[in-house]
Amino acid sequence: MKYNKNWEDMSEFLIHFAKGPDQDSAYNAIMGILFDQQIKVMNPFGFAKKYATDKENQKSVCLSETPLHLLERISQRRGPYGIGFTKSFITSKGGNPILYAQANGPLFEGLEKLTHISLSQGGELEESFWKIAPFIDQVISKPNKRYQFDWEREWRINENLNFKVTDVEFLIIPEDLHEAAEGFFLDAEVDNTGPSYKCPLIDIHWSLDKIRNTLSK
Numbered sequence: 001m002k003y004n005k006n007w008e009d010m011s012e013f014l015i016h017f018a019k020g021p022d023q024d025s026a027y028n029a030i031m032g033i034l035f036d037q038q039i040k041v042m043n044p045f046g047f048a049k050k051y052a053t054d055k056e057n058q059k060s061v062c063l064s065e066t067p068l069h070l071l072e073r074i075s076q077r078r079g080p081y082g083i084g085f086t087k088s089f090i091t092s093k094g095g096n097p098i099l100y101a102q103a104n105g106p107l108f109e110g111l112e113k114l115t116h117i118s119l120s121q122g123g124e125l126e127e128s129f130w131k132i133a134p135f136i137d138q139v140i141s142k143p144n145k146r147y148q149f150d151w152e153r154e155w156r157i158n159e160n161l162n163f164k165v166t167d168v169e170f171l172i173i174p175e176d177l178h179e180a181a182e183g184f185f186l187d188a189e190v191d192n193t194g195p196s197y198k199c200p201l202i203d204i205h206w207s208l209d210k211i212r213n214t215l216s217k
Contacts, residue, residue: 013169014063014090014155015071017078027177030081031184034168035194039083039161046134047101047108048115060134061161063090065097065153068215069208071172074152080204082172089167095157096135100150103140111136134158165195170215175203 016039020026033039041059049058063085066074071082101108118129135158139150173181178201189196200214 009067011065011067011153012087013068013084014065014087014095015068015082015084015172016061016063016161017074017172018081018083019079026079026081027173030083030171030173033083034171034197037163037165037195039163041158041160044134045137045156047111047136047138048129048133051115051119052130052133057130057158058134060156060158063095063155063157065155066151068202068211069206071204075204080172080174082204083168084170084172085163085167086169089163090155090157090161093157093161094159095155097153097155099136100139101136103138108138131158165197168197168199170200170202171197172204173201175206178203 016033018026018030018033020029039061041061043060044052044055044058045060045062046058049055052058064071064074064078065087068084101111114129115133118126135156137149137154171181181201185196185198188194200217202211202214206214
């Protein structure tokens with residue numbers, strides 16, 4: 001996908017961050033995802049997960065719509081490793097931006113009522129409810145009391161995300177590891193030991209101009 005500088009306030013891309021308890025494990029995590037060509041659901045999400053008897057169907061893959069030159073502000077919580085996809089690709093896989101409902105507001109009160117109605121009636125209503133629930137989160141607006149995650153502009157997919165090499169638009173990896181990553185993918189291609197990614201590599205700490213120039217090549 002061609003990089004469009006006219007949309008830098010609203011990213012055309014969605015990022016999945018790969019995490020680990022330390023830098024080495026985080027690097028291994030992203031390389032494992034790229035080798036498997038799959039991002040697996042790990043944890044249940046959504047405002048109603050506490051009510052779910054089957055938490056498996058509330059597990060989701062998470063991505064961020066935050067503009068690329070502002071990703072540094074997520075790095076302390078999400079880490080410096082990520083995989084970039086287009087919105088159109090994620091949408092084709094069932095992805096959707098999540099809805100943030102303010103705690104104790106009329107929207108959240110309505111959702112709570114809908115939760116109890118759907119659980120009591122069961123059937124198709126309950127089935128439809130659990131398809132929606134992972135895409136709605138509660139926001140508690142109390143500064144210094146809880147992490148205000150709504151600014152991450154989160155998207156979710158309510159199943160494992162399978163992808164091909166050509167579906168990956170770019171990788172986010174610290175610049176000092178770019179050469180090692182490129183060598184790893186080259187060896188994989190030469191030795192036929194796994195997928196080889198030739199997409200751009202960017203660093204989460206780069207300036208807007210450097211990111212723009214790299215993705216525009």
